[in-house]
Amino acid sequence: MRGYSAGKDDYLARLRRVEGQVRGLQRMVENDEYCIDVLTQIAAATKALQAVSLGLLDQHLGHCVADALARGGDGAEEKVREASEAIARLVRS
Numbered sequence: 260m261r262g263y264s265a266g267k268d269d270y271l272a273r274l275r276r277v278e279g280q281v282r283g284l285q286r287m288v289e290n291d292e293y294c295i296d297v298l299t300q301i302a303a304a305t306k307a308l309q310a311v312s313l314g315l316l317d318q319h320l321g322h323c324v325a326d327a328l329a330r331g332g333d334g335a336e337e338k339v340r341e342a343s344e345a346i347a348r349l350v351r352s
Contacts (some may be wrong), residue, residue, distance in 0.1 A: 263318040274313050280304040312349055319345070 263270060281304055287297050320342060327338035 261318075261323075263315055263322075266314070266318065270311060270314065273307065277304055277307045277311070280307065307350075314351065316342070316345060 273312045280300065284297065284300050284304065287300065324335075324342050327335040
């Protein structure tokens with residue numbers, strides 16, 4: 260079981276909203292909407308994806324990494340490394 264399983268329905272709902280936002284962006288571009296309006300909606304979709312990312316990261320740290328640390332060994336070091344790399348990717352994006 261993954262750390263986010265308890266909130267899976269919430270994550271799916273959020274991702275469906277983002278999907279709708281992206282479809283709206285496509286329509287905006289097709290309809291030659293004002294550039295700033297399109298950029299504003301892109302920022303909103305990006306923020307929504309970031310919120311999902313941070314929630315998943317929080318769940319990963321609280322469940323997967325914490326469990327690995329409690330068990331110890333090489334698996335713990337691997338989980339911490341994975342989390343660090345994920346954080347670095349989020350910071351760069």
